[in-house]
Amino acid sequence: MKRPTPQRATLADVATAVGVSRATVSKALNGRGDISDETRERVLAVVAELGYRSTTDPTPSPGRRSIAVVFDIPASPYIVGVLQGVLAATTEAGVDLLTRLAPDRSSRTQRAVAREWVAQQQASGVVGIIGLTLARPDGILEASSSAGLPFVMVDPVDAHHRQMVSVGSSNWAGARTAAEHLIGLGHRRIAWIGGPEVSDAARDRLYGYQAALDASGVEIDPSLIRAGQFAIATGAEFARELLTSPEPPTAIMAAGDEIAVGVLAIAHELGVSVPRSLSVMGFDDTPQAAWTSPPLTTVHQHLEGMGAMAVQTILVMADGHQPSSRHVELATSLMVRNSTGPVPAQ
Structure with missing residues (x-):
């Protein structure tokens, strides 16, 4: 006799169990800062207990791997340059690329929020995460380390995690x-x-x-x-x-x-x-x-090269190997154009 398929937990199930609205549950999952820390912790605890996963999370294709790249400000020409290198390297390696905005800065330092965010990436089939000049990343770095999910920072900002792997320039x-x-x-x-x-x-x-x-x-x-x-x-x-x-x-x-x-x-x-x-x-x-x-x-500085190096490092770590160096610096060079000249005569 075929056993019935277990019913997947829904957003409404989580809301009922916590005793809050579905909107509040959604805010907790998205790292919004307009709910109390106590409520957020209760929501995330029930999410973990029920095994809830958003229906909008992409389902990984069998045999395919994906890398998530996360940042705060996508509009910067610097970010675009590094992203071009990430995209080229993942395409060459046959790896899917997922772009992510990090949880709200006011909540990403909370362990429960960081753990849930990392769990969502793993549920999407992510084998590693690249952070681009991500502010206040220690909570996410710690959660990734605990989950065994490789994380590489490009140009770290206020990061103090001892085991952090980073890519930058000289x-x-x-x-x-x-x-x-x-x-x-x-x-x-x-x-x-x-x-x-x-x-x-x-x-x-x-x-x-x-x-x-x-x-x-x-x-x-x-x-x-x-x-x-x-x-x-x-x-x-x-x-x-x-x-x-x-x-x-x-x-x-x-x-x-x-x-x-x-x-x-x-x-x-x-x-x-x-x-x-x-x-x-x-x-x-x-x-x-x-x-x-x-x-x-x-x-x-070789922005595309930094992105490509981050991808290569993630794939090495995802295969169970340690990177050759935890802190990689790519060489820089001076580009002399017309905005500099001799000191003006007094």
Whole structure:
């Protein structure tokens, strides 16, 4: 006699068991921040007990593997560049690629939320996760490690998980080379507009800039150093401050191309000629760098190569092997264009 197929738990079953609405259950599963922590914990406990899985989760094809890539801000040219490398590498390897937004920042540090999110990825057939500059990732890293699911971070941000595997660029060396280029052009008042202080990449680039100045005997002036987000608005805000100060810099180094675009915009608005009166340096070499006015001198990092390396590392780990290195750095190179020139004559 054929046994009846067990009925799959539904969202309504979870809501009834917890004593809340289906909307509240949905908010808990999606990491929304407008419900209490106590309610979220109760919902996730019942979800685990009933074995509930969303009906919208894709069913993995037999014999197919998939990798999930997760990020906070998909619109960045940097993210797009790395994603191109991820997509090319997964296509070549015959692996499916799933894109994911991480749980809400206010809830992703909660263990229950992180565990449930990771379980959802595994239920979708994911054999590994790639995080792209993902903020506050430790909860998800810990949950992935506990579940035996490989996780690779690209350019870590405020991550402290001891067993984290990461892929990045030689940020320190790249920034030092860029600063040495400006020093070689005669610049001594070189300002720095950096990225978030919690970003490993931004911090290493700042240290590279400082190392170049120190090695050349150029005094590091704290009044010329700023930090913000990797955004055009950051470059615009701090460039206005620096260029309207009593002693403006003759060169500005930006920790990212988007910051440099903001610097160029303000220089143009204030009538400061680039590079005759001001040299501007970027970092990343995103496609927009060649199309700014003037074209941007910047540090090239192999964004597609970083994405491809992350995929290769995930597949090695998914096959049960340890990566050759837990922290991979790809080489950078200086792309000299027209936004840098000799220090202006006094």
